[in-house]
Amino acid sequence: MRGADQPVLPAQDNAHFATLIFLMAGVMLFAGLVGGYLTLRYAGPGWPPPGLPPLPKGLAGFNTLVIALSSLSLVRALLAVRRLDARGLRRGLALACLLGVLFLLLQAVQWSRLLAGGLSFAGTTYGTTFYFLTGVHAVHATAGVVWLLVLAWRQREPWVSDGHRKQAELCAMYWHFVGLVWLGLYVVMYLL
Amino acid sequence: MTWRLPEGVSTYSPTIDHLFYLILAITGAAFVLTEALLFYFAFRYRRKEGVRATYTHGNNTLEVIWTIVPAVLLVALAFVSRNAWDMIKGQIPPTDDMVIVTASQFNWEIRYKGADGEFETPDDVVTSNDMKLPVGKPFRIRLRSKDVIHSFFLPQFRLKQDAVPGLTIDVWVEGTKTGTYEIACAELCGFGHYSMRGILTVMQPDEYTTWMSEAQAGVAAAEAAPPPPAQTKPHA
Amino acid sequence: MSEHGSEHKIPFIRKYIFSTDHKVIGIQFLFMSLFFMIFGGLMAMMVRWQLGYPDKAMPLGTLFPEASMPEGHMGPEFYNMLFTMHGSVMIFMVIIPTLAGAFGNFLVPLMIGARDMAYPKLNMLSFWVALAGGMVMVTSFFTETGAAASGWTAYPPLSAVADYSGVTLGQTLWIVSVIIIGSSSIMGAVNYITTIVNMRAPGMQFFRMPLSIWALFITAILSLMATPVLASAMGMLLFDRTLGTHFFAPAGGGQVLLWQHLFWFYSHPAVYIMILPAMGFVSDILATFARKPIFGYKAMVFSLMGIAGLGFIVWGHHMFQSGMNPTLGTAFMISTMVIAVPSAIKTFNWLGTIWRGSIHFTTPMLNAMTFVSMFIIGGLSGIFMASTPVDIYIHDTYFIVAHLHYVLFGGSLFGVFAAITFWYPKMFGRMMNEGLGKLHWVLSFIFFNLTFFPMHILGMGGHMRRIYDPTQYDFLKPLQPMNIFITISALCLGASQLLFMSNFLGSLAFGRKASRNPWHATTLEWVAPSPPPHGNFETIPTVYHGAYEFSPPGMAEDYLPQNVPGATTPAHTPGVLSPARA
């Protein structure tokens, strides 16, 4: 609702700013979850408890790389927009989306392996926190993948409309957030 | 129904009560000052024909004063409180006497050592909602809970501590006056929360010793009577 | 509703029901909260009946199902549900939606000179989501085992294991409803922050904003940062209840105290969410009716920020006796003491504002002054509890109940009364009845204090909170006459609210028509017609100075609206200046 007689020129337009604010809420959500995780982990006796499989550092590490590449591809997509290169944008979006799908698939592989290895969801806090945190993250990642897919799908014209550019920028902010949260989770849950 | 705290009967109750009254004095002064000003200004500066309000946006000196003065008072209060807190909850005076209180919906299980001088053996003296302590001796109280959170509350002793499932929490108390007092549960623990009441009797040490040896003998007798062979422990 | 402005015809349903107009949404929030206030208040009346007359059947008690009220006499399970839902409804469905939802929506665009919120549709969604959350909360009463009964703080294991409380679906619905209401808060917060940062009218610099806006802004930041943490805790509790996980169950490696940390990490900031906006409104109202600039504007802004910032590091003061490490307790005590300092600054600046003013005792002013005086009492009682050793004795007693009602009712709710009576003309284009307003004020003031002040004395006597029948304890028996006294006062307090309700509803139809600026206030909402049309302003105003130019020297009028260039601009001769155009 910004009329023509609205002369204050904000430093950032509403959509970018609001997205940033929304992501702050997301950060706090994960902060709460990680806080809970750390409490349970350092209050408990052993981590992982005896008899339960450790988390697959290697696989998850590779996945970190996947999501990082996905973010990188979005960065390149946005650079393409600057050159008014619509195909570059589309390719970047599609690649990011594909890598996102790969990320989710690898997460699923991780879960099924751990489940097979005897790590149940409800049995121990070790298992619960792992599935819960990665699960909540995966929900966010899925939303991001869908968003990327929609944007890539819609970007068919040989030019980049203002609307598409903005959408791509907002989506990129969100996707970087998903990637950074994953990096945080990886460091805290797998490496620490 | 009084405006004062009920009589305190533990060694640290005077400390808590003094702090309470100290805070009452400080906040009372703040209360009188601010409310009096509020009423006075309301009366003095009510609208009058031809009198205009003073145009002022504030005064930095005043701001500094009313930031610093409360800040100093409050931080000082925190430091005074800290000592009392450390004395009451931060440490436990050296004592060999201990009682284990296990809360469950809606009951306090009170457990003393049996004749063997050890806890968690069949000859423990166990009562329900009935606690006895000798006067003038610091006693360690070990709190546990079987189900939900309860809170062990001895109003006249100014002692309150939650009993938390999964945690073992030690507190202490030293009674200064013999008599019968009530144990209350202060944390909502279910529909019976209001009725989770126990009795604490503070006795002369010799009375207490007599009661204790009788109780221990009672347990031993009960145990000896029907001898279930498998359960007789060597030290019983 | 408006004669001006909205030339384009909007169908009724889009205009008043599924409206995206911030003013309509604000008013919807207001009606919703008032409805829930009756609901929450009536539950309080039942709580009081039981505490005053624990062995008498409640009047009309036989209307309730036998299971909860055998022969009209409530059982302990039902009592626990009542205070749990009383607290939850009052906090989540009355105070937060009124302050942030109703006034946040109504005031933010108007006071910063915008035509609407940044995201009107998101705004509409936030209302319907909040209403849905409230409905879920109410519905829980009608489930087989009744509503949640583990207090508004829902401490596990009591709240996590159905066997412990006997409540099955009700507690789960409570969790779900809090998550829903929380997401509504986050939507609102995103909207307010974006709108305030990006959509201010020309000249509306940050340090020219009225304190109401500052307060709403900072509140939005608080709820944005704190609510997601509550959501994470609620998610864990939900899983513990439904999927058999063990976040809070020690048997499976969980930590009982984790809940309290997460809950209070949200709920302490939340108590400031419940007071900061009221502080803002009261500041504006005091300045308006003292005809005097707010004293120490910047100090007021910085203390709001200070309260909000420190609010994130004091949560442990609810857990002093919980078994948390005593050294941590000391740290939380110090931070709690420090957080009282910005409140002190605010209090003294309010006093400074009325000092040498020219005070008009209108209904909003009386309620605003009551806010100040009751907040002082509630705040000062907080100092007792902040002192860890004293808290040993008074924790979980009526001292706490007294504190929380002094800040929440004496503070926030009187702030709401002040705000409703002040902005009513702008909201509905009609004035409320002053006589009735003053009568409601004086009765509420008296009965409020008669109800809640004695609770301090109950607390000093060791009277535990959340107990169904105090006469079970010998040491509480002497206090029973006071309980009866409180109950009678509470019933009178409740009945006094009928005056407010009738004034509020009656004035909708019979109130005197309001001019644009009936109080001769300076902020931008008074530049718009009463009530403002869709789009608010005929032309977006330009702001020339701060929000508190009352009684400036050299002017005949005793106020200079923000949109009028003013005495420093020679073009306007003071005497000719006529800001109220209606």
Ligand code: HEA
């Ligand atoms: C609007 C809500 C609101 C507000 C503003 C406050 C404000 C404060 N609260 Fe309160 N509080 C609650 C709502 C609120 N509280 C609720 C709902 C609970 C109970 C939750 C539950 O368990 O159900 C609670 C519980 C609660 C506890 C836990 C008690 C317990 O369970 O044992 C504590 C402990 O420290 C506390 C402290 C404080 C303090 C220090 C302030 C300070 O911010 C107050 C500062 C203000 C002043 C001090 C007054 C003005 C200052 C002056 C006049 C200057 C001079 C003063 C001095 C020099 C002292 N509160």
Ligand code: HEA
């Ligand atoms: C904003 C918050 C708010 C408000 C306004 C109130 C208002 C009231 N509260 Fe509330 N209260 C809480 C928040 C609030 N409370 C919280 C958070 C708790 C803690 C819960 C917990 O422990 O989990 C609590 C707990 C609590 C208890 C403690 C219960 C216990 O520990 O066992 C009591 C007991 O007296 C009480 C009483 C009252 C009364 C009498 C009112 C009255 O002021 C209400 C008056 C208002 C009305 C009655 C509404 C208007 C009604 C009409 C217009 C209809 C006409 C009415 C009649 C004819 C009677 N409250």
Ligand code: CUA
């Ligand atoms: Cu046990 Cu309350």
Ligand SMILES: [Cu+2]
């Ligand atoms: Cu708090």
